Amino acid sequence: METAVTRLETMFQKAESDLDYIQHRLEFEIMKSLPDNPGAEENPVALLEELSMVKYRYKTLCMQLEKVSIEQRESMKGIRAALENTMKIVQALQQHTDLELFCSGSTVPGSSEEQH
Secondary structure (H helix, E strand, O other), X not given: OHHHHHHHHHHHHHHHHHHHHHHHHHHHHHHHHOOOOXXXXXXXXXXXXXXXXXXXXXXXXXXHHHHHHHHHHHHHHHHHHHHHHHHHHHXXXXXXXXXXXXXXXXXXXXXXXXXX
């Protein structure tokens, strides 16, 4: 499970890096090809602002992913501890039950008395 989370984190980091590259490349292309007075239909500033918003949402998603990952690890620890405790209780009950059967004089399965 942790391997999958690590892979997701790596993918998100790569995606963030790719977004940074795209933003810088876009800024460069706009500066290179844009006429001195762009018309209203060509608004690269709005496009860059939208890209910045996407990056912000992406970073927020990454932080949420980290929180989920931490909570998942804590939940798994709690589940493991509860399972371990339950197993100990079951083992103790089994031992206690075996002792009661033996002390009360009941026949033990597979004994010679049972075969008669």
